[in-house]
Each structure stands twice: as structure tokens, then as C-alpha cells.
Amino acid sequence: MADRIGRAAVPALALEEVAAEVFEVAPDRLVGxxxxxxxxGLAVPDLAGSVGLSERQLYRRCLDAFGYGPKMLDRVLRLNVALDRARAGLSFAEVAARTGYADQAHFTREVKALAGVPPRTLLA
Known part of the structure; x- marks a missing residue:
């Protein structure tokens, strides 16, 4: 899963720093x-254990920090990487393969589910 997220595609400014700036609070190290x-690519139970929280506590902390839980965070981060690759000129089939989607149709369904429009419309 780490390969499908693509560390090189991650912006230099960490999400926790952006959230701290927007909400004018100190960065939450747990968010990082x-x-x-x-x-x-940690599964939710493993992720919760790694930060010393129950799954429920992890969900609530993610909800406070991002507006959704850790699984949705995974979907959003993956979609951002996929869209960056599509903007770079890769075909949707190649984007799907490199980003960990089962196929182009899976990628298209995920874009529609998260963004409400198909990839071509979103990228236009």
C-alpha cells in the first residue's frame, strides 16, 4: 500500500501543520x-495500536482532525495521488495500476464516489 500512495507525491507541508494553521491550534503530533x-498502509486496528488508542478513539480523533475516519483518509490520500498522476499525463488505466486500484473502472467509481463526477470532468 505504501507504494500506491507514492511518498514523492505528498506535499511538503504536512497535513497536521495545515490543520493547525487553519484552526489556529498547536499541531497534534498524533495526527502526524x-x-x-x-x-x-497500516490497517485500522494496527494503526490504532501504534498510536496507543482504541479503534473508536482513533476514529474520533480522525473525525476531529480531518472530518472523517482513517479509512476515508486513506481513500482521499490515494485519490489525490491518482489525480496527480492523471494530471501528469498518465492514462486512467495506468493511473489505476500504479495507484493500487483493481482496474480503471474501480478508479472511476472511486472518483465518482468521492468527488461526485467522473475523472475526465474533475480533471477538465
Whole structure:
């Protein structure tokens, strides 16, 4: 899973720093650990254990920090990487293969589910 997220595609400014700036609070180090764990492909139970929380506590902390749980965070981060690859000129089939989607149809369904429009419309 770590390969499908593509560490090179991650922006230089960490998500926790952006959230801290937007909400004018000190960065939550747990948020950084969660993002790194999601990028490494940890399953939710393993991720919760790695940060010393129950799955329920992890979900609530993610909800506070991102507006959704850790699984949705994984989907959003993966989609961002996929869209960056599509913007770079890769075909949707190649984007799907390199980003860990089962196939182009899976990638298209995921874009529609998260963005509400098909990939071509989103990227236009």
C-alpha cells in the first residue's frame, strides 16, 4: 500500500501543520502519526495500536482532525495521488495500476464516489 500512495507525491507541508494553521491550534503530533500510518498502509486496528488508542478513539480523533475516519483518509490520500498522476499525463488505466486500484473502472467509481463526477470532468 505504501507504494500506491507514492511518498514523492505528498506535499511538503504536512497535513497536521495545515490543520493547525487553519484552526489556529498547536499541531497534534498524533495526527502526524496517523497520516504516516495510513500512508504506510497500516490497517485500522494496527494503526490504532501504534498510536496507543482504541479503534473508536482513533476514529474520533480522525473525525476531529480531518472530518472523517482513517479509512476515508486513506481513500482521499490515494485519490489525490491518482489525480496527480492523471494530471501528469498518465492514462486512467495506468493511473489505476500504479495507484493500487483493481482496474480503471474501480478508479472511476472511486472518483465518482468521492468527488461526485467522473475523472475526465474533475480533471477538465
Amino acid at each position: 502519526q496517523v497520516v504516516r500510518g495510513v500512508r504506510r
